Amino acid sequence: MKETLELNQSLSVLEAVLKATADGLLVADKLGKVLCYNQLYVNMWHIPSELLTHARHQAILGYCAGQLRNPQQFLDSTEEIYGTWTPESFDIFEFCDGRILERYTKTKTLEGSNMVRVWSFRDITERGQAETYKAQLAAIVESSNDAIIIKDLNGIISGWNAGAERIFGYRASEIIGCPISRLIPPDRLEEEDRIMSLVKSGKQTNHLETVRWGKDKKPIDVSVTISPVKDNAGHIVGAYKIAHDITQRKQSLKRIEYLAHYDLLTGLPNRALFTDRMRIAIENASRYSFRLALLFVNLDRFKLINDSLGHGIGDKLLKVVAERMQSTVRQADTVSRLGGDEFV
Structure with a gap:
């Protein structure tokens, strides 16, 4: 009687936690008997109420697996967790509708040495999409033929793509951490000061045709666009520069002008x-x-x-x-x- 009372008290505490958490949670014992769950768990998996009346995790698992792109992996991993009763486990599953759930499970000892397992599910679809988008952006930046350079408000270079390496001749390891002035001829330094003043006021500089220095102070005609970089709070913390090499175009224009005269x-x-x-x-x-x-x-x-x-x-x-x-x-x-x- 005492053990049953202690178990009920522990379950009451767990149920209070389940209602307050932002994750979908289900608690089951070693035999797979469902002890409690929250509404968010039900909503995540669209579980019908008649299925929950059986209160057996194994029955629920079969229904849930049908919604996943790889149902067998889900069932096999769950069976292994129950079989070995591993203290802690983490994995990720993708739904057929495109949603992505993160599953975390951990054993817990209740009053009276009763062992239960807490299954926690978190929808990370937006996070996954953001990471995919971030990876796509990184791939675009790296594969761009234009130089893409990131610098802080002090003019220290912190980002350097393959296009910048091709145009200016410096490897990222050679130039990151150096001042942007290394790329600017002395007679253009005032130009850079004006650009940074605009950046600090939140303004963009578009398609400015100018000259920059490559490695060994080789002059390079470029068209640059400079925009502010903001942190999550909206504060300006630096600038990113896109530089397009227009040397060949400039040479062609000079050639055309020469031939015309x-x-x-x-x-x-x-x-x-x-x-x-x-x-x-x-x-x-x-x-x-x-x-x-x-x-x-x-x-x-x-x-x-x-x-x-x-x-x-x-x-x-x-x-x-x-x-x-x-x-x-x-x-x-x-x-x-x-x-x-x-x-x-």
């Missing part, structure tokens, strides 16, 4: 650039009342050279003529090739 063969200003310079020269002559000279030059019998010796020899001749003409004028003067063997 200079003769590809001789390197002299072409007709378009000559026309622009001629316009400016005429305006200046008119404004300041001075004279200018214009000289048109053609190469005699140049067609004969091309026809008899080939265009390769003709091109070499044009280059020599261009060099000699440039060597005879002042730096402020213009020598231009209009086309063929025509020079101005």
Whole structure:
């Protein structure tokens, strides 16, 4: 009688705990007899009330297993826990509907040396999704062709992806813990100060085209976007920078601009650039009342050279003529090739 009273008192305490906890809980003895459970456990597993009237854990287990992606694993592990009566066990199961439950079980001794097992279940679906999302983000960051750099408010680098290693030449082990100023030319330091002032005020800098230093102080043209990094409380604790290498684009633009204004063969200003310079020269002559000279030059019998010796020899001749003409004028003067063997 005394042992029964003590057991009932212990169960009453357990039932109070079951109602207050945020986990789904079930308590059973060594034979699988269900002693108590909370409503959250019932809701997690959608257990019908008629099944609970049997108060046998084994019957409930079969119903629960049917909801899982791997029911046999669930049944086998539970049977092993009961068979060996292991003091403590932990595992995770995935439902067919996508939910993920964490199961933790532990033995407990009640009054009168009665051994029971507490089965605890926690829904970690959101945590699992968050971890999956975090892993996906990490994979995206690491596989990005752009440099993604994280730094604190003091400008100390704390994050460095593979794209940053490819663009700037530093391995993560070489650069993490170093100041961001290692990547910034001295004449751009004030630019970085302005950026960090914006970051500290919660503002973003978008697509700023600038120059940064790679390893061995190699200049690299980049387009950078810098955004604040906030902690869970919403406080700004640093910044992350996405740097896109635009060196090739810059070089292409310079090449296009060069080809638009200079003769590809001789390197002299072409007709378009000559026309622009001629316009400016005429305006200046008119404004300041001075004279200018214009000289048109053609190469005699140049067609004969091309026809008899080939265009390769003709091109070499044009280059020599261009060099000699440039060597005879002042730096402020213009020598231009209009086309063929025509020079101005």
